Amino acid sequence: MAFLDQNPEIGYPLVAGLGLLVGSFLNVVILRLPKRMEWQWKRDSREMLGEPELYDPPPPGIVVERSHCPHCGHQLNWYENIPVFSWLALRGKCRSCRAPISVQYPAVELLTMLLVLASVWTFGFGWQGFGAALLSCYLVALAGIDLRTQLLPDSLTLPLLWLGLIAAVENLYHGPKAALLGAIAGYVSLWTVWWGYKQFTGKDGMGHGDFKLLAALGAWCGLAGVLPIILVSSLVGAVIGGAWLLFKGRERATPIPFGPFLAIAGWLVFMWGDPMISWYRNLAGF
Known part of the structure; x- marks a missing residue:
């Protein structure tokens, strides 16, 4: 190396x-x-x-x-x-x-x-x-x-979660506490959205694989990365998903996979999360 x-x-x-x-x-x-x-x-x-x-x-x-x-x-x-x-x-x-x-x-x-x-x-x-x-x-x-x-197969999301936690044991990107809290926050945040939507509509708003993928990304990006991942994935999903529905002439109720947007956001935050957060803070004035 x-x-x-x-x-x-x-x-x-x-x-x-x-x-x-x-x-x-x-x-x-x-x-x-x-x-x-x-x-x-x-x-x-x-x-x-x-x-x-x-x-x-x-x-x-x-x-x-x-x-x-x-x-x-x-x-x-x-x-x-x-x-x-x-x-x-x-x-x-x-x-x-x-x-x-x-x-x-x-x-x-x-x-x-x-x-x-x-x-x-x-x-x-x-x-x-x-x-x-x-x-x-x-x-x-x-x-x-x-x-x-x-x-989003468990045979991929769960090993990715464990690999993120193992990397944190060696402080490869951040410590074990940040990784564990990130994994918990990632899973619970989307599970809460799914549960609330289910209670109000009686329908599943997203698949359970999305919870596990965000939990894995939380382990890799740490607790501080979970909120930026959610915000960026929602923004990317709204732009790309909306454009796709418009291009295909589909109804707004057409299900769109959320995993690719989580993957894009997770990769961006993992690679350049600190500069992104600093830029946003400077832009917002705090």
Whole structure:
């Protein structure tokens, strides 16, 4: 790590390449994890209800099974699976059936690369930079899954929460007390909003995964970061969500996933929370 700090001309290209590779893996997580979850839910439900077993082969795994075209099943060769470059070389189409390949693939890869680079640029090549990059990758996966399915899997939010608390034990970004109080405040604040909305309307205003994601972000950003995350995510959600509803011609009651807005706000506050708070205080005059 010290070598990379002293030789950034080597460190940054290395991190950029690693970010692209991790982004390629995150695409697999975004696309396959919800299907695996749904398959497991159906299997557990049949078992609880005492229904007979059905032939229902599991969807492709996240780690073992090779990448393939979702249209024709063509398994990708290594040269068809190079992040970003393969998509450009194939002109966004499957080499076998010529079906279009979603722009999600290069977009997630490039986004992950940029966030990982920003992490080491801000915190260096040590443990702080590694932790920031890890948080960034988790948030990309969670935002992508929530955008596609309106799910925030416990298998991602809960490990992210524990990793934030573990980092606080070593005072990587702040102390254990700030992390624990941040996690509690993050969960309770959104749970309170959900409970109040439920009492008045009889409907769920948001999913429980949002509570857990904000709790995880509270562990990483500390107690002082929870309120800015809520404010920024609400502002971003109002602007982007409103524009999306207008563009799609949807009604205001159309459900919109809140996880991506929490992820954006959480990442911004984690990276530059102190300057943001100082700027706001100066602007407000206190």
